[in-house]
Amino acid sequence: MKRLLTGISAATLLLGSTALAETNLKLVEVITSPERTEVLQGIVDEFQANNPDVTVEIVSLPWGSAFEKLATMVAGGDIPDVVEMPDTWAALYAGSGQLVSLADHVAGWQHGATLTDKTVAMGSQAGDFYMIPYGFYLRAxxxxxxxxxxAGVESPPETMEEFMAASAAVSELDGKYGYCLRGGPGGTNGWIMFAATMNGTNEFFTEDGQSRINEPGSVEGIQFMIDLYKNGYAPRDAVSWGFNEIVAGFYSGTCAFLDQDPDALIAIAERMPAEDFAVIPMPVGPSGEAFPTIGFAGWSIFDATEHEEEAFDLVAALSSPEANATWAKRVGVIPIHKGADQDPYFQTEQFAGWFEQLNGAEYKPTTMPTYLEQWGYFASTVLLETSQEALLGQRSAQDVADEWAELLTEEYSKWQAKQ
Structure with a gap:
C-alpha cells in the first residue's frame, strides 16, 4: 500500500511539474476583423502545434476603442505578453520603457537578416528595435x-481639382456619392494626407520646430475635406464611418472613390468584379505632388512579460517569411522580407496603383511622426473629436488646425529636448 501511495505521489508531482512547465501567453490584436482574426488564429495554431508546452490566448479589441482598452488593461496590470502595435502607439509605450528591445533577439533569429531596411527602420524607436512590423499600408x-x-466622368482624376469635380458629378446621381469619407475612428490619414497635398509638403515641422498643420496650404486641405462633406459629396453618416463602413460604402456602389491601403482590396475584390474598379495613385495637389501616407503595425513584447523567450518565439513565428507572406496576402499589406515582391501575387494589375506611387517621383510617401509620445492620443482622440466637430459645422478648418498645431508643436519640443 505504501508503495502504491508513493507511486501516486510521484505521479502527482510529475503532473504538477508538467503543469507548471506549461507557458501561457496572451496576445492582443487591435486592428481586428473576422478575416484577420482567422488568419492570426491559423498561424498561432501552427505555432502551438510546434510548441506543445505553450498555450496562446488571443484577445481581440475592436479598433474603434482599442487605444483606450489597451491602455486600461496595461494600467490595471492585465498586461499582454505580445501585442499588435500600431505605429501611432509605438512611441508612447517604447518611450515609457514598457516594451522589450528586440535587437538581440532579431540578431540571433535565422530570418533576421532577410528583414528589409525599411522594416528595421520603421520598427525602431529612440535608437532601439521595439517592434517587428508585419507589413506596410500605403494609401492609393x-x-x-x-x-x-x-456620371459622365471620362477618366479618373489625376489632380485634387479633378477629384472634387468628379465627386460632385457622381453625387448628382440618385443615392450616390463621390467620396467614402472616413470621419470616424482611424480617419487621421485622410486629414493629414489632404493637408500635405494642398500645402505641397509632408514635413510636419519647420526648422524652428513649429507644426505646419495650420499653414495656409494645410488649412486649405482640411477645408477640402470639410467641403466634400458639407457639399453632399460624401454620405451624411460618413461623419462616424470607420474602416468597415468606408469599404462597404465602396463595394456596395454607394461611393465612387475610396482612398485606402491594400487591406481594403481583399474585401472589395471578393464583392466586386475586377472589371468594375481599379486602383490609381492619389491625386496631386497644386505643387504637382501627392503625399500618400504610409503606415504600419507589428508585433511587440511588453516588458512585464514573465516569458520573454517564448514571447519572442511567438513573434518570430508570426514574422517568418512563410507566415508573413500568408499574412500579407490575406490581410493586405506590403510584406517585410527581402525578395517577397517577386511573388506573382504582388505583380498583378490590382497592385499597380500602389507600386506606381512607390516608383513615381511625384508621389512622396508620408510617415507619421510616431516618435512623438502623444501622437497616438492625438490621432485616436484629439483629431477624431475635433475633425467631427468641423465636419458638422461646429468649428472652422483654421480653428481645428490651430489646436492641432499647438499640441504637435509642444510634443515636438518635448521630443527635441530628449535628443
Whole structure:
C-alpha cells in the first residue's frame, strides 16, 4: 500500500511539474476583423502545434476603442505578453520603457537578416528595435468605373481639382456619392494626407520646430475635406464611418472613390468584379505632388512579460517569411522580407496603383511622426473629436488646425529636448 501511495505521489508531482512547465501567453490584436482574426488564429495554431508546452490566448479589441482598452488593461496590470502595435502607439509605450528591445533577439533569429531596411527602420524607436512590423499600408485611390461612366466622368482624376469635380458629378446621381469619407475612428490619414497635398509638403515641422498643420496650404486641405462633406459629396453618416463602413460604402456602389491601403482590396475584390474598379495613385495637389501616407503595425513584447523567450518565439513565428507572406496576402499589406515582391501575387494589375506611387517621383510617401509620445492620443482622440466637430459645422478648418498645431508643436519640443 505504501508503495502504491508513493507511486501516486510521484505521479502527482510529475503532473504538477508538467503543469507548471506549461507557458501561457496572451496576445492582443487591435486592428481586428473576422478575416484577420482567422488568419492570426491559423498561424498561432501552427505555432502551438510546434510548441506543445505553450498555450496562446488571443484577445481581440475592436479598433474603434482599442487605444483606450489597451491602455486600461496595461494600467490595471492585465498586461499582454505580445501585442499588435500600431505605429501611432509605438512611441508612447517604447518611450515609457514598457516594451522589450528586440535587437538581440532579431540578431540571433535565422530570418533576421532577410528583414528589409525599411522594416528595421520603421520598427525602431529612440535608437532601439521595439517592434517587428508585419507589413506596410500605403494609401492609393480606388475608383468605381461604372459610377464614373454613368456620371459622365471620362477618366479618373489625376489632380485634387479633378477629384472634387468628379465627386460632385457622381453625387448628382440618385443615392450616390463621390467620396467614402472616413470621419470616424482611424480617419487621421485622410486629414493629414489632404493637408500635405494642398500645402505641397509632408514635413510636419519647420526648422524652428513649429507644426505646419495650420499653414495656409494645410488649412486649405482640411477645408477640402470639410467641403466634400458639407457639399453632399460624401454620405451624411460618413461623419462616424470607420474602416468597415468606408469599404462597404465602396463595394456596395454607394461611393465612387475610396482612398485606402491594400487591406481594403481583399474585401472589395471578393464583392466586386475586377472589371468594375481599379486602383490609381492619389491625386496631386497644386505643387504637382501627392503625399500618400504610409503606415504600419507589428508585433511587440511588453516588458512585464514573465516569458520573454517564448514571447519572442511567438513573434518570430508570426514574422517568418512563410507566415508573413500568408499574412500579407490575406490581410493586405506590403510584406517585410527581402525578395517577397517577386511573388506573382504582388505583380498583378490590382497592385499597380500602389507600386506606381512607390516608383513615381511625384508621389512622396508620408510617415507619421510616431516618435512623438502623444501622437497616438492625438490621432485616436484629439483629431477624431475635433475633425467631427468641423465636419458638422461646429468649428472652422483654421480653428481645428490651430489646436492641432499647438499640441504637435509642444510634443515636438518635448521630443527635441530628449535628443
Amino acid at each position: 485611390m480606388f475608383y468605381n468605373k461604372k459610377l464614373l461612366a454613368e
